[in-house]
Amino acid sequence: MKTLFKSIGFLLLLTFLSSMQFEAVASDVEYYTINGIVKDSQTKKKLEYVSVSIPGSSTSTISNVDGEFSLKVKVSADAREMEISHVGYLSSRIPISKSEQTKTYYLQPNAYLLKEVVIQPELARSLVEQAVSKIETNYSPASNMFNCFYRETVQKGKRYIQVSEAILNLYKEPYSKGIDKDRVRIFKGRKLVSQNQKDTLAVKLMGGPYMSVLLDVVKNKDILLDKEMLSSYTYTLEDPVNLDNRPQYVISFRPAVTLPYALYFGKYYIDKETLTFSRVEFSLDLRDRDKAITQILVKKPLGLRFKPLDVNFLITYKVQNGISYMNYMRTESQFNCDWKKRLFKSKYTVLSEVVATERDDAPKESIPYKESFKYDQAFTDKVSDFSDNDFWGGYNVIAPTESLLDGLNKLKKQYH
Numbered sequence: 001m002k003t004l005f006k007s008i009g010f011l012l013l014l015t016f017l018s019s020m021q022f023e024a025v026a027s028d029v030e031y032y033t034i035n036g037i038v039k040d041s042q043t044k045k046k047l048e049y050v051s052v053s054i055p056g057s058s059t060s061t062i063s064n065v066d067g068e069f070s071l072k073v074k075v076s077a078d079a080r081e082m083e084i085s086h087v088g089y090l091s092s093r094i095p096i097s098k099s100e101q102t103k104t105y106y107l108q109p110n111a112y113l114l115k116e117v118v119i120q121p122e123l124a125r126s127l128v129e130q131a132v133s134k135i136e137t138n139y140s141p142a143s144n145m146f147n148c149f150y151r152e153t154v155q156k157g158k159r160y161i162q163v164s165e166a167i168l169n170l171y172k173e174p175y176s177k178g179i180d181k182d183r184v185r186i187f188k189g190r191k192l193v194s195q196n197q198k199d200t201l202a203v204k205l206m207g208g209p210y211m212s213v214l215l216d217v218v219k220n221k222d223i224l225l226d227k228e229m230l231s232s233y234t235y236t237l238e239d240p241v242n243l244d245n246r247p248q249y250v251i252s253f254r255p256a257v258t259l260p261y262a263l264y265f266g267k268y269y270i271d272k273e274t275l276t277f278s279r280v281e282f283s284l285d286l287r288d289r290d291k292a293i294t295q296i297l298v299k300k301p302l303g304l305r306f307k308p309l310d311v312n313f314l315i316t317y318k319v320q321n322g323i324s325y326m327n328y329m330r331t332e333s334q335f336n337c338d339w340k341k342r343l344f345k346s347k348y349t350v351l352s353e354v355v356a357t358e359r360d361d362a363p364k365e366s367i368p369y370k371e372s373f374k375y376d377q378a379f380t381d382k383v384s385d386f387s388d389n390d391f392w393g394g395y396n397v398i399a400p401t402e403s404l405l406d407g408l409n410k411l412k413k414q415y416h
Contacts (some may be wrong), residue, residue: 031394032098034071038063038084041106050086050107051318051327054079055093058320058359061149061396062328068102070399087269087279091245110242124235124251128268131275132225135218138276139175139317139324145363146170146326147187149397152208152352152379153404160407164191164380167395168354170212171367172219172326179220182213183367189383190391195414208379212354215315215329218277224253224264232257238267243279244319247272255285262291266313276324277317284311296333309334309347328355357396386412 038050046067053060057077063069073079073096085091089107097103148170154162166189172182186209217223224230238250249270255263266282286292292308300306311333318327330353338345373382386408400408 030075031072032075033100034073034082034096034098035100035102035399036069036071037102037104038067038069038086039104039106040089041108047086047089047107049314049328049330050084051316053083053085053318055081055083058325058361059357059396060318060327060355061357062355062398064399064401066401068399068401070397072394072396074394085244087243087248088241090242110245124237125230127237127249127270127275128225128235128251128253129230131268131270131277132221132230134275135277136176138274139218140172141174141176141323142361143174143363143366144172144325145360146172146212146356147358147395148184148212148354148356149395150189150209150212150352150354150379151398153350153407155349155351155407156346158403160404160411161194161196162192162380163404163408163411164208164383165189165397166209166379166383167392168209168212168373169367170356171363172213172216173366175219179213179216181366182216182219183369183372184209184212185367185371185373186379186382188391189379190386191380191383192386192408192411192415193380194411208352209354209373210375210377211329211331211352212326214375215313215331216326217280217282217315218317224266224280224282232259232263240272241269243269243271246278248278253282260291262286262288262295276319278319278324279314279316281312281314283313284308286311303340305338305340305345307336309336325359326356329353353398355396355398385415 038047039045040047048063048065048067050063050067050069051060052063052069052071054073054077059073059077061069061071071082079096081093081095083091083093084105084107086107088109090110092105092107094105148168150166150168152164153160167187168184169187170184214220217225232255233253234256236252238252241248241250249272251268251270252266253268254265262285264282264284266280268277269279270276271278284292286308289308292311293306296308296311297306314330316327317324333350334347336345336347
């Protein structure tokens with residue numbers, strides 16, 4: 001059975017808070033920081049989840065939901081420009097300014113139309129199948145070691161009750177192989193957890209960092225792209241878009257059959273020329289809530305009622321020298337919890353995201369199994385509390401939003 005439990009690792013454990021200590025390692029790499037905000041050039045709207053990178057290198061990050069980014073660049077890289085790209089916009093290369101001042105960068109919307117060929121809706125599945133057949137050609141043929149930034153947050157209503165972050169090492173074998181030997185480990189990490197007695201019911205994301213292995217749907221075909229799963233969906237060609245200055249087919253999919261487990265709704269973004277999966281967005285089908293709950297909830301206290309509202313996933317890939325690599329992943333779940341015989345319910349939002357910030361194309365070795373983060377572990381049990389304000393040093397991270405910074409400050413006050 002290809003359940004979410006076996007395929008993706010987005011599992012919720014409702015339990016009581018606990019903590020363990022983890023020794024962090026410092027970084028002494030010399031670097032400078034580029035801070036910015038990305039906006040739509042026409043509407044001036046802030047653009048979320050925009051890719052920001054150094055061309056010709058694997059150094060990258062992504063903007064937050066407020067359009068803000070912070071990119072740390074090694075002095076030794078002698079970088080001259082950075083590239084900013086987002087789906088539906090023209091990519092832009094901008095000379096690097098080492099000024100510490102935060103600047104605003106604008107992207108030009110690009111509405112690309114497929115004028116030279118008309119694709120019939122019944123051929124949408126054929127395009128997906130062709131893209132699957134080209135995975136070994138389009139994606140990394142070698143093993144890679146990534147440095148990644150990972151963040152996991154839990155909100156009760158609008159209030160943050162848990163924030164955890166880490167630098168991860170992620171080892172991936174070639175895309176011609178499966179995910180069995182792909183591994184992830186925590187290099188350094190930290191957490192803040194609410195000390196308020198009303199928040200003693202915590203939400204743990206089981207296997208959180210391990211999603212960087214499991215959620216790679218192009219490599220882990222069991223989720224959506226093997227023969228059995230391809231036959232479980234219907235496909236529709238949507239309006240095309242532009243990504244990284246390249247036209248993309250957009251193909252939506254929805255369940256075509258009823259199975260013992262929940263399926264997904266989503267969209268594939270496929271490069272028109274190379275038939276590479278550039279981006280995959282999908283959500284768990286919640287129409288049968290019992291099936292959905294079975295797949296995402298590991299354990300809950302007796303008497304607690306759980307109702308999922310949304311479970312969403314996103315993965316993006318970035319091309320370098322004609323080869324695609326994992327770039328960014330995000331999972332987000334919203335659900336209500338309430339106790340029997342009580343009048344009020346609480347809405348929780350659990351968000352986890354990981355961005356690949358550096359890549360080694362020729363790692364000397366993989367990650368030993370005993371050092372790896374396991375699928376059945378909870379990330380918050382593996383890292384220590386916040387302390388050092390310069391904890392990340394020269395490592396790239398996803399810039400925190402204003403609301404997150406406010407939430408962190410409130411959580412820190414509970415520790416004094």
